[in-house]
Amino acid sequence: MxxxxxxxxxxxxxxxxxxxxxxxxxxxxLPDDRRFAFAQGDSPFDPAAPVWLQKRHFACLMANARVAAIRSAYDSASHTLLLRADGVAPLEAPLGTPEGRDAAAAWMTAYLGPEARGALRFAEAPGHAFTDxxxxxxxxxxxxxxxxxxxxxxxxxxxxxxxxxxxxxxxxxxxxxxxxxxxxxxxxxxxxxxxxxxxxxxxxxxxxxxxxxxxxxxxxxxxxxxxxxxxxxxxxxxxxxxxxxxxxxxxxxxxx
Missing domain, CATH: 2.40.33.20 (PK beta-barrel domain-like)
Incomplete structure (x- = not known):
């Protein structure tokens, strides 16, 4: 095989x-696999005390098919996330700053529209992976x-x-x-x-x-x-x- x-x-x-x-x-x-997620506004995820949660608490394909149309790219050297989708202005977000993380969350909230359960939050916690x-x-x-x-x-x-x-x-x-x-x-x-x-x-x-x-x-x-x-x-x-x-x-x- x-x-x-x-x-x-x-x-x-x-x-x-x-x-x-x-x-x-x-x-x-794998390194950096599912390192980040967009937590729904009603998600109980706490980055200070991260625990595994079901995928419904985050933007996910199970509930949000249109996220498949997003083309993302993460640059680990610069700790920058690029988000692109048709009809939406692309975003290059420096994840090392609160402003960059907030910008990424606002971009995803706007993109999901009525599928967003409140304002999404950019989620990350050291050593935690948002796996299924x-x-x-x-x-x-x-x-x-x-x-x-x-x-x-x-x-x-x-x-x-x-x-x-x-x-x-x-x-x-x-x-x-x-x-x-x-x-x-x-x-x-x-x-x-x-x-x-x-x-x-x-x-x-x-x-x-x-x-x-x-x-x-x-x-x-x-x-x-x-x-x-x-x-x-x-x-x-x-x-x-x-x-x-x-x-x-x-x-x-x-x-x-």
Whole structure:
């Protein structure tokens, strides 16, 4: 099996940053993945005491399909976020200043319009990630799984709907769902698979058009009896992972 694409999503719900390689660390996800979010006005998120919250407390594709039309770019060197969307003046926000963070939040509030539940807040907290599960993990999706699901319903599904950190080829469709509890070698890192990824309405959104034009959760339940596509894995031995690297499940007998 082969790593085909590595992605991180600096801002929850917004566009990916494609990486040629990444250094994984034990007990952590990809660096800067879901580091930021836009908290809805009624969100209880407290940056002084950050805890994991469900995605509905933030701008997200599950509830706000139109955020798929935003093109964002985060420059870690300058700590600057660029936000662009058709019909809206672009914004370059220096996140190291209160004014920059407030400007980014105001931009998103205006963009969401009636979908904004009060004034949004730009959310960040040291060491906190705005991921869909509380555990820090790497998400992986097999391309064959996406292709088979789409083929069953006569539609080519863009794998980006599933917002994985790692897209890989070479496995049978949905084979990765059987890796729960197993370790995998991913480039120079070792991970342990611990959970299937249950899919929600976010995957209904076309990442190119920002329209809800498919029903992956419904289709999965109808065809397979569950809504799972992809897996989560924890990093147990860090290392470098690059596009083109091998991905291999470790045989149980080799684990002792």
């Amino acid at each position: 082969r790593v085909e694409r590595i992605s991180r999503y600096p801002v929850k719900g917004l566009s990916p940053e494609v990486m040629e390689e990444v250094a994984l660390r034990p007990g952590d996800g 599960i509380a555990a820090k993990a790497v998400s992986l999706v097999g391309l064959a799984s996406v292709q088979e699901l789409g083929a069953r319903f006569g539609m080519a599904l863009d794998p980006l709907r599933f917002r994985a950190n790692i897209l890989f080829s070479g496995a049978a469709p949905f084979a990765e769902l059987d890796w729960i509890g197993r370790e995998i070698l991913l480039g120079g890192a070792r991970l342990r698979v611990f959970k299937r990824t249950q899919r929600c309405a976010a995957t209904e959104v076309n990442p190119t058009t920002a329209e809800r034009d498919a029903k992956p959760p419904k289709w999965l339940r109808e065809q397979y009896g569950h809504a799972d596509l992809g897996i989560y894995a924890e990093v147990i031995e860090g290392g470098r992972v690059a596009t083109g690297d091998a991905l291999e499940p470790v045989q149980a007998e080799l684990l002792g």
